[in-house]
Amino acid sequence: MAKRRRLTPANPTFLGGPEEEAAPLETKSAFPMGVAQTRTRSRAPIAEVAAEASAAAALSELSDALQQARDEGRLVQVLALSEVESGHMVRDRIIADEEELQALVESLRARGQQTPIEVVDRGAGAVPRYGLISGWRRLAALGRLAREDQKFDRVLALVRAPKSAADAYVAMVEENEIRVGLSYYERARIAMKAVEQGVYPEVGAALRGLFANVSRAKRSKIRSFTVVVDCLDGALRFPTAIGERLGLELAKRLTEERGAAARLRKALEAASPETAEAEQAILLRRPPAAKAPVAKAPAPPAVALSYDAEAGRLVLSGPGVDQDLRKALEAWLKRR
Numbered sequence: 001m002a003k004r005r006r007l008t009p010a011n012p013t014f015l016g017g018p019e020e021e022a023a024p025l026e027t028k029s030a031f032p033m034g035v036a037q038t039r040t041r042s043r044a045p046i047a048e049v050a051a052e053a054s055a056a057a058a059l060s061e062l063s064d065a066l067q068q069a070r071d072e073g074r075l076v077q078v079l080a081l082s083e084v085e086s087g088h089m090v091r092d093r094i095i096a097d098e099e100e101l102q103a104l105v106e107s108l109r110a111r112g113q114q115t116p117i118e119v120v121d122r123g124a125g126a127v128p129r130y131g132l133i134s135g136w137r138r139l140a141a142l143g144r145l146a147r148e149d150q151k152f153d154r155v156l157a158l159v160r161a162p163k164s165a166a167d168a169y170v171a172m173v174e175e176n177e178i179r180v181g182l183s184y185y186e187r188a189r190i191a192m193k194a195v196e197q198g199v200y201p202e203v204g205a206a207l208r209g210l211f212a213n214v215s216r217a218k219r220s221k222i223r224s225f226t227v228v229v230d231c232l233d234g235a236l237r238f239p240t241a242i243g244e245r246l247g248l249e250l251a252k253r254l255t256e257e258r259g260a261a262a263r264l265r266k267a268l269e270a271a272s273p274e275t276a277e278a279e280q281a282i283l284l285r286r287p288p289a290a291k292a293p294v295a296k297a298p299a300p301p302a303v304a305l306s307y308d309a310e311a312g313r314l315v316l317s318g319p320g321v322d323q324d325l326r327k328a329l330e331a332w333l334k335r336r
Contacts, residue, residue: 070159076116079130079157081146084119086139088131089168090193093176094186094240096137104141108152113138116156118171133160133168134175165199166209173210183240184247187211188225189233227251231261235268241276242283250283263287 069075117135122128132139138155145152162168173190176182182190191206200206203226207219214222225247231254233239242250254260264283273279301320308315316325 072161074158076156077159078154079119081139081143081153081155083128084117084130084132084139084155084157085122085128086132086136088120088122089133089172090190090197091136091172093136093182094189096140101137101141104137105144108138108141109145113142113156116158118160118175119157120162120168121159130157130159133162134172165197166194169194169199170210170212174213183242184222184225184244185229185239185242187222188229189239191222192226192229221248224248224251227254232264232268235265236279237268237273238276238279241280246280246283 066075115138117138118133119130120133122131142152142155160171162171191203191210194200194206194210195203200209203223207222211219211222221244228242228247228250267282268279271282273282302318303316303320303325304318306315306317
């Protein structure tokens with residue numbers, strides 16, 4: 001008959017698991033309330049290893065997902081206002097309406113920032129580190145609030161990685177088109193500035209790139225406004241108030257009338273208009289028309305006169321001797 005071997009439980013210290021505590025003796029003093037204690041059995045070693053591996057895998061997956069979201073610009077980050085350079089790009093908005101900006105300040109004060117701005121990482125050596133792509137008004141409003149309360153000295157931002165400068169300009173223009181709407185002058189100006197910055201080779205390419213979603217007719221009108229920008233930018237105090245009709249008329253005048261640009265710039269500088277209406281009145285004013293020269297009466301046809309005293313004869317000759325002259329002479333002789 002085979003001899004039986006008695007098996008003993010594995011030593012938990014060898015497997016890295018927690019050592020089980022010995023169960024207390026079941027005595028009356030051990031259970032004063034008359035309720036036996038519940039023993040917690042230690043987890044099997046293989047289950048503990050599996051749990052740790054699962055937790056590590058989940059943590060790694062979460063870390064990878066966060067890094068991917070950060071790389072793709074989908075992770076909202078908190079940045080100090082001083083870390084964002086608002087002048088990183090030439091802005092499409094020329095001026096901000098003070099009433100609208102103050103309303104945004106009050107909204108941020110009451111509800112906080114609801115929509116993040118968009119920035120680009122300029123590199124570890126850049127100061128400030130981030131450049132603003134879109135969200136200038138939110139950044140400006142937070143700057144005002146931060147001067148009153150330091151708790152507003154932070155901004156929620158999406159760190160984008162545009163493939164090119166053109167993509168960054170498109171992002172800026174598209175946000176303002178959706179949120180506030182740009183004037184024709186502002187659209188034309190940002191297209192020209194993008195060309196100046198080397199983002200696009202020429203104005204036509206800039207218009208097609210920045211305003212790809214607008215109709216061809218509208219792009220044509222924006223192009224007409226580039227003439228106004230080219231001739232009068234810097235001289236106008238209220239350029240965004242120039243409507244479509246006035247702008248197209250101005251573009252035509254500036255193209256067709258020699259010296260019109262210099263004349264209008266001089267008039268605007270001399271008048272220094274305080275309102276948009278006053279400025280537009282100057283733009284609509286036309287120079288007085290030059291007086292037409294007075295036409296001189298043509299000289300009468302020449303008449304040659306010869307007199308023969310001996311023969312008692314007076315002879316008239318030349319192109320001026322005609323039937324009318326003969327009748328006039330006959331009438332004169334009769335009156336004489």
